[in-house]
Structure formats: structure tokens, C-alpha cells
Amino acid sequence: MIEATELTKRYGERTAVDGLSFTVRPGRVTGFLGPNGAGKSTTMRLILGLDTPTSGTVRVGGRRYRELVAPLRVVGSLLDAGGVHGGRSAHAHLAGLAASNGIPRRRVDEVLATVGLDPATARRRTRGFSLGMGQRLGIACALLGEPEVLLLDEPVNGLDTEGIRWIRGLMRSLAAEGRTVFLSSHLMSEMELTADHLIVIGRGRLLADTGMREFIESNSRARTLVRAAEAERLRDVLDAAGASVRLDARGGWLVDGLDAPTIGALARAHDLTLHELAPRRSSLEDVYTAMAAGAGDYRTEVAS
Structure with a gap:
């Protein structure tokens, strides 16, 4: 478990994290969202003892990181997969x-097998690794001590489609074992498929701490997908009725401002044959983008 209480970090006059309190619980994947400059990276560094808070506390498994005798046995992290000496092998x-960290040597071969780095590759110098191979090594480092807590920042970076599916399944299986998984990513589609719970911050402050489904449902706008043979005439009718209409990526129109029964009635009145008329649930990307665009708590900074 990760527990942050009134966590604050200032750099001179700039406040990167501002009175942030949250709990990351075991047994689920918790997503960590916020735009660049929101304070995500600073928060993760504070959890890992890489920065010292100006005020407040953060504990992992009931202790501050610096109090852990063998930290890799308690918390595994992936913040920068490139932080490996290029002259050393994986x-x-x-x-x-x-x-x-007093970890049995057998774990080295076990985690290399888990992340898919074969023995020959593992004996090569890491300076020749591709981005995806380096990312797999970073994940192996996080798993090495069989920790109860995992912090992963952009874990799918550089992975191909197979690798993305693999890391998604790995994170969910680790959570199912009762571990605490804290995941930061800008890939909303992957976050929606992976995380059970969300912590959203902006300008270093907490904006949301809720379940994935609850977050989407409570922030979604009513929207309807409609398809018709006379697509442009249908759009003209919907525009005239005051609806907001835009093209859906998979074809048809996405309509805001009119519900399905009203659209059906308009189509009948104008002798339009509909091929599809269905309510459309917002995605995490839709909800998050709208929140980020409309919330004054968000800002863009050089560093987070």
C-alpha cells in the first residue's frame, strides 16, 4: 500500500505537488493521470525517496522509503528504463x-525469462538494446525482489503490440495476486483496458480518486451514434435541430445534444432511413481530454 498525506513539494517559488493525499491499495491496478507539469513525476520521485517533500509524508508498506532495509523486496519501480550503464549486460x-538487496541469484534468470529476454540477449551489453528491450529490462528490475508494491511510469513505451498485451496482462495478474500496482501513462486506451481505479491530479492537487467506471460514467456526456444512407442530409437535419455533430472514426455521426428517440423522430419526419442508432459511452480519453481542457487546475510546465 502507498499512503500520501498532505504531500507538498516546492522548488523555490514553484509548487510542484500541493497538499496531495491519496491511498493506493493492494489487489488492483491504480492509474495515475495528469497532463505534463501536473506533478506526476515529482510525486513518484517523492514516493521512492528520490526527492524530499517540503511537507507532508508518503509511506510504502507503512514506512518511508529511506527506512526500508532491502527496498527492492518491498517496492519495484520503473521510472527511467535508460538508467543502465551501457557497458554492462542485462x-x-x-x-x-x-x-x-539480498535477493537470491536465481531470481535474475527468472525475471529475464518473465520479461522475454533470452540468455544470449541478456549477456549482451545494454548499449546495443532497442527501446523495447531496454523497457523489458527495466520491468525485470522492478520485478526482481518480488515486491508487494510496483510503480511503473509509461511501462509500454517502446513495446510492440504483443509486448503491450503482455505487460497489460502482467500488471493485472500481479494485482490479482494482491500486490499494489501504481501505473502512470499518457496512453488513455491502454489505461482504460488495464486500470481498475484512477487518481487524477492537476497543478499538483488531487482532482479525482475513484473507480475507472465511476470516473467515466460520472463525467460522460450523452452521445449517440447514427448512420444513414444519406449521411450529409442527415447531418443538415441534425445541425438545424441544434445538435453538435462530428464524424466518428469508424463511420457515421456522433451526436451531442439530442437523444436517440429525438434523432429517430427527426429522421422519420424527414424521410431518412437509418442504418444504426445507438447511445455511445464516452471513452476514458474523451472524458480525460474534456476535463483537462476545461479545468483551470491544469497547466503546462517544463518539468513535472
């Missing part, structure tokens, strides 16, 4: 981490 890097 195997040597993991073996060094294992030795420093």
Missing part, C-alpha cells in the same frame, strides 16, 4: 541489484 546489472 544479466550483470540484475545480478548487482540482487546482491545489493
Whole structure:
């Protein structure tokens, strides 16, 4: 479990994290959302003891990170997969981490197999690794100590489609084992498929701490998908009725401002044959984008 209480971090006159309180609970994947400059990276660094809070506290498993005797056995993290000496092999890097935290040597080969780095690749110097291979090594480092808590920042970065499906399944399986999984990502489609719960921040402050479905449903606008043979004439009719109409990526019109029964009645009155008329639930990307665009709490900064 991760517990932040009134967590605040200031850099001179700039406040990166402002009185932030939340709990990341075990047994589920918790997504961490916020635009660039919202304070996500700073918050994760504070959790891992890489920065010191100006005020407030954050604990992992009931302790501050610096109080952990063998931290990799408690919390595994992926913040920067490129933070590996290019002259060392993946195997040597993991073996060094294992030795420093009292982790059995057998775990090195186990996690390499888990992330799909074969023995020959693992013995190569990491400077020749592709972005995806480096990302897999970073995930192996996070898993090395079989920790109860995992912090992952953009874990699918550089992975192909198969790799993305793999990491999605891995995160959900770890949560199903009762572990605490805290995931930060800008890929809304993946976040929607992976996370059970969301923590959303802006300008260093908490904006939402709720379940995925609850977040989408409570912030969704009524929207209807409609398709017709005479698509342009249908759009003219809907525009004249005051609806907001835009093209759906998969064809047809997405209509805001009119419900399905009203659209059906308009189509009948204008002798339009409809091929599809269905309510459309907003996606996480739809909801999050609308919130980010309309909330004064958001800002863009060079660093978060």
C-alpha cells in the first residue's frame, strides 16, 4: 500500500505537488493521470525517496522509503528504463541489484525469462538494446525482489503490440495476486483496458480518486451514434435541430445534444432511413481530454 498525506513539494517559488493525499491499495491496478507539469513525476520521485517533500509524508508498506532495509523486496519501480550503464549486460546489472538487496541469484534468470529476454540477449551489453528491450529490462528490475508494491511510469513505451498485451496482462495478474500496482501513462486506451481505479491530479492537487467506471460514467456526456444512407442530409437535419455533430472514426455521426428517440423522430419526419442508432459511452480519453481542457487546475510546465 502507498499512503500520501498532505504531500507538498516546492522548488523555490514553484509548487510542484500541493497538499496531495491519496491511498493506493493492494489487489488492483491504480492509474495515475495528469497532463505534463501536473506533478506526476515529482510525486513518484517523492514516493521512492528520490526527492524530499517540503511537507507532508508518503509511506510504502507503512514506512518511508529511506527506512526500508532491502527496498527492492518491498517496492519495484520503473521510472527511467535508460538508467543502465551501457557497458554492462542485462544479466550483470540484475545480478548487482540482487546482491545489493539480498535477493537470491536465481531470481535474475527468472525475471529475464518473465520479461522475454533470452540468455544470449541478456549477456549482451545494454548499449546495443532497442527501446523495447531496454523497457523489458527495466520491468525485470522492478520485478526482481518480488515486491508487494510496483510503480511503473509509461511501462509500454517502446513495446510492440504483443509486448503491450503482455505487460497489460502482467500488471493485472500481479494485482490479482494482491500486490499494489501504481501505473502512470499518457496512453488513455491502454489505461482504460488495464486500470481498475484512477487518481487524477492537476497543478499538483488531487482532482479525482475513484473507480475507472465511476470516473467515466460520472463525467460522460450523452452521445449517440447514427448512420444513414444519406449521411450529409442527415447531418443538415441534425445541425438545424441544434445538435453538435462530428464524424466518428469508424463511420457515421456522433451526436451531442439530442437523444436517440429525438434523432429517430427527426429522421422519420424527414424521410431518412437509418442504418444504426445507438447511445455511445464516452471513452476514458474523451472524458480525460474534456476535463483537462476545461479545468483551470491544469497547466503546462517544463518539468513535472
